[in-house]
Amino acid sequence: MPKRKAAIAVGGVAALGAAALLLPNANASQDKNQASGTTGTVKTLKxxxxxxxxxxxxxxxxxxxxxxxxxxxxxxxxxxxxxxxxxxxxxxxxxxxxxxxVKNSTRALKAAAGTLKTKATIPGTSWAVDPRTDKILVTADSTVTGARWNRLQSTVRSLGSGMATLKKSAGTFKTFVSGGDAIFSQTQQGGVRCSLGFNVTASDGSPAFLTAGHCGVAAKDWSDSQNGQPIATVDQAKFPGNDFSLVKYNDPNTQAPSEVNAGNGQTVQITQAADATVGETVFRMGSTTGLHNGQVIGLDATVNFQSETNPGGTDTVNGLIQTNVCAEAGDSGGSLFTQDGSAVGLTSGGSGDCTNGGETFFQPVTAALQATGATLGNGGNGGNAGNGGNGGADNNGNGAGDQSGSAAPSASAGDQSGQSGQSGAGDQSGGSADPSASAGDPSGNGAGDQSGNGAGAGDQSGSGSDPSGAGSAGDGSSLTSSR
Missing domain, CATH: 3.30.300 (GMP Synthetase; Chain A, domain 3)
Structure with missing residues (x-):
């Protein structure tokens, strides 16, 4: 099997030996709350x-x-x-x-989240515990207006003073089909593109990778090249509720190194899975926008996406990681990781883009591994499957302009586009559309929503396979799942 197939499986994080690749201060927002207490024994920690x-x-x-x-x-x-x-x-x-x-106990915050679930499960809303404010952070996207906005406001007020904060997002919550290295599929509705998260070993010892659940639900067979022959088949897919898929390589001898391609020939070796911590700096790799970083701002988030299969319905996903890292269509399933090589999450969805910013939510990797029985590490022959910089870059060549805004100076604008057979913003314009389109995104915009800004604009909108007729390039800020 070609080496690049293995690299795609890993989703873009390899041994970032160079600390310069990850900029701890880029996109970081410092906590304004002043912690109190004796600090004489306080430890300096990673x-x-x-x-x-x-x-x-x-x-x-x-x-x-x-x-x-x-x-x-x-x-x-x-x-x-x-x-x-x-x-x-x-x-x-x-x-x-x-x-x-603080005033609010964990039990009280969970009870508040339960009230929101019962009374305010509205498409275009999300909530997560923010320990920095000791409150529930409730977010509504641009579609929540009129009676639905009034209902949400009323529910938040009913929780009592000091229990929750409510903010409005300029975009729309959607899934972001795309990710670390690009993976492709063809469905009756058209082309689908997502991103590979992390290479793993399935419980039966076969080589596999993790990606978003909404990608696995949208299509069963996946290729490492647009219009290419399938190289992997979905074994398990969970969406909604959760958002993860286990996809097994068809060739049991596939080399699937446990690393992520970070661009510019750089890889980050993935050595473990770790739970996210609010306030920590994390890095996301995606096939549309490349490498970006930011901070974890909430845990155990609930997101209510507009249903892609049931017009007017809601696809609710629980237990997600909320961050201020940007993402766009095609980034779905891509890897969220830390500088020390810990696998943290799989890109699920959010709002905004990498021009104006936004919120992005991630499926915790630890939960996906536990549910599927998979383990991090080399599958198949493992070992020298090629460097993410060689194989991985082949498929995430799009979004060269996006890469220039990346958190990592070593991942320059040319990093992703230089080696790719699909280089530049026009990458996807001749082929696949956002998987959210194939799933019947009721918004009618499909992948074009997220790719409307930046280099991704042409990526998703040109295929014509999007049921909406190529999507709306101006909708990039909406809350979407990141297929």
């Missing part, structure tokens, strides 16, 4: 270390634990506690965390 410490403290503190976040500027873990128990605070401080007393 994000993954902070995540592990947070998990330990959650168990030891019990109901007093009210969430945590990573202060990336100070490299410290901040732990929220309820109640004034000095022993509890001392326990957390001794472990090396900064302790902050």
């Amino acid at each position: 994000a993954t270390q902070a995540s592990h410490l947070a998990a330990q403290l959650q168990k030891s503190l019990g109901d007093a634990f009210a969430g945590s976040y990573f202060d990336s500027g100070k490299q410290q873990l901040v732990v929220n506690v309820v109640g004034g128990d000095s022993n509890t605070m001392a326990q957390a401080q001794k472990a090396g965390a900064v302790v902050r007393q």
